[in-house]
Amino acid sequence: MVPMRRFLWLVPVIVAPLVVLLVMQYQFLRKLEHATAAAERNTLRNSLEDVAREVEMSVSERVDRVLDVTSDVLAAPDALSAHVRAHGETPGVKTFFAARFNSCGPLLLDGHGGGKMVAADEAHAIDAALQTVTMLRKPVVRSHQPRTIDQRDPHNRIVVRPIADASGMVVGAAGVVFDEKLAQSVIEQMSQKILRKRLCDDYIVTRVRPEEYFSGSRADGGFLTRQLGVVFSDWRIGIRDNCATPEEMAASSFRINALWSGMVMLALAMAIGLAIHGAARQMRLSQMKSDFVSNVSHELRTPISSIRVFGEYMRLGRVKAPEKIREYGEYIETESRRLTQLINNILDFSRIESAEKKYRFADSDVTELVAETVSAFGVPLRERGFTITFEAPGTPLPPVSIDRDALGQAIVNLLDNAVKYSGERREIIVSVSSARDEVRIAIVDRGIGIAAREQKKIFDKFYRVASGLVHDVKGSGLGLAIVRHVVHAHRGHVEIRSEPGQGSTFTIVLPAPAAAGRSTELTKEFA
Ligand code: ADP
Numbered sequence: 001m002v003p004m005r006r007f008l009w010l011v012p013v014i015v016a017p018l019v020v021l022l023v024m025q026y027q028f029l030r031k032l033e034h035a036t037a038a039a040e041r042n043t044l045r046n047s048l049e050d051v052a053r054e055v056e057m058s059v060s061e062r063v064d065r066v067l068d069v070t071s072d073v074l075a076a077p078d079a080l081s082a083h084v085r086a087h088g089e090t091p092g093v094k095t096f097f098a099a100r101f102n103s104c105g106p107l108l109l110d111g112h113g114g115g116k117m118v119a120a121d122e123a124h125a126i127d128a129a130l131q132t133v134t135m136l137r138k139p140v141v142r143s144h145q146p147r148t149i150d151q152r153d154p155h156n157r158i159v160v161r162p163i164a165d166a167s168g169m170v171v172g173a174a175g176v177v178f179d180e181k182l183a184q185s186v187i188e189q190m191s192q193k194i195l196r197k198r199l200c201d202d203y204i205v206t207r208v209r210p211e212e213y214f215s216g217s218r219a220d221g222g223f224l225t226r227q228l229g230v231v232f233s234d235w236r237i238g239i240r241d242n243c244a245t246p247e248e249m250a251a252s253s254f255r256i257n258a259l260w261s262g263m264v265m266l267a268l269a270m271a272i273g274l275a276i277h278g279a280a281r282q283m284r285l286s287q288m289k290s291d292f293v294s295n296v297s298h299e300l301r302t303p304i305s306s307i308r309v310f311g312e313y314m315r316l317g318r319v320k321a322p323e324k325i326r327e328y329g330e331y332i333e334t335e336s337r338r339l340t341q342l343i344n345n346i347l348d349f350s351r352i353e354s355a356e357k358k359y360r361f362a363d364s365d366v367t368e369l370v371a372e373t374v375s376a377f378g379v380p381l382r383e384r385g386f387t388i389t390f391e392a393p394g395t396p397l398p399p400v401s402i403d404r405d406a407l408g409q410a411i412v413n414l415l416d417n418a419v420k421y422s423g424e425r426r427e428i429i430v431s432v433s434s435a436r437d438e439v440r441i442a443i444v445d446r447g448i449g450i451a452a453r454e455q456k457k458i459f460d461k462f463y464r465v466a467s468g469l470v471h472d473v474k475g476s477g478l479g480l481a482i483v484r485h486v487v488h489a490h491r492g493h494v495e496i497r498s499e500p501g502q503g504s505t506f507t508i509v510l511p512a513p514a515a516a517g518r519s520t521e522l523t524k525e526f527a
Helices: 010-066 071-075 077-086 120-134 180-198 246-315 322-353 366-383 404-420 479-489 513-526
Strands: 093-100 107-109 148-150 157-164 170-178 203-207 224-227 236-241 362-364 387-391 400-402 427-434 438-445 493-499 503-511
Touching: 010 093, 010 170, 010 180, 010 224, 010 236, 010 246, 071 077, 071 093, 071 157, 071 170, 077 107, 093 120, 120 148, 120 157, 120 170, 170 180, 180 236, 246 322, 322 404, 322 479, 362 366, 366 387, 366 400, 366 404, 366 427, 366 438, 400 404, 400 503, 404 427, 404 438, 404 479, 404 503, 479 493, 479 503
Parallel strands: 387 427
Antiparallel strands: 093 107, 093 170, 148 157, 157 170, 203 236, 224 236, 362 400, 427 438, 438 503, 493 503
């Protein structure tokens, strides 16, 4: 026998590299997790940079365009209104205003160039901004008229620009007032458009509160932020993925990768385990085969040499007493029968293995077959001190479709085992009974019994229980394998009830006559 224990030394040899591989894989995945988080952060940072630059440029350009007013236009309200209308709405701007120094007050226009009234705080912010330009009442180069950004009132941020006449003298000013909410929603809309081109919809860019800056966790905001230029220089805008922070995304990809790696490792370990199991099985089988060869040779050699010696004695007339002659004759007969049975088993087994075994089914009386087998088998045994009891069914059974030779051989094998493994209590009971749709042939002995863990294995070819009396009893390990094959061919099964030291009951269960139709089909299959 080749127990799996013989392969235990392989465990550290296989497990150690697997563990090293697992640790390396883990470290690699951890590094990958950090790299993924950093890459994701970079993507966010670059996207935010692009959005911020786009917003700044767009606001600057539009403001420059709408504030590019000549002194002539400044002097004509209609022309001014047309100018504002022509340059469309400027992002985030709620009011356009223009004033000449010698006029009474600024002209206030909405985004479409229409006149408008403003709230007191806005009017105050406009006046304050115009004051700054008034102080600049000196010649300027037209192309370099400086733009002033006034953020003193955060709710009314202003960009104002001096307007010079042809001589370069500043004669007035034009400006725009930004609305905070409008500006914020414009930033969000613009960023949506930009981001949709490169990222999925789950990203948002918005103005963020100070407590949300630089925060890694989404519960705290989770924004990557950047300061905004132009008019809103005290604002920070932030970007985040609404589904997960870079760290969360990296952690989730780590989990998925780790799961896959774990599964691959598990599959590898299982494949190695299976390979070892297969190798152990093969070795066990070849060990069993070599045991089989030595057992069979022994089983053949011993009776053959006894038969030769007894035959010689009788031929040379050395044995004269009639009872001795009968004893030797019986011995020769018994041993020859055993040899025939062994050879039959080997031949049957070889036919079964090569799928050449043919069955010839015919309706027969099972009780009669069992009774004949028991009586042929029982005569010599009784003289060896065995009691064999045959219990026939109360009422005769209807014929069953069976292969008499094959089933007879299976019963002989079971009887032979009952004899071999009976030990000191030499009592065998054979019974035939019938239940509703089955016929049961039971062979009971009071012998050494079989441990529960061995009961399935003993039907495997060459398998012999490696303990106790079995060492003293020779056998091929084929008997039960043949029994199982024959019974399965009859569409039946073998039941076993056994307890070590108490004995065993092997029961052949065959389909009853009610199912004989099926048996007829079997005739074709196995014939
Ligand atoms: P063998 O030629 O070894 O008897 P079998 O296939 O007939 O081969 O039986 C397989 C093994 O099952 C035997 O070696 C024995 O250990 C066990 N066995 C079979 N029948 C009995 C029984 N009636 N009592 C105890 N052990 C049995």
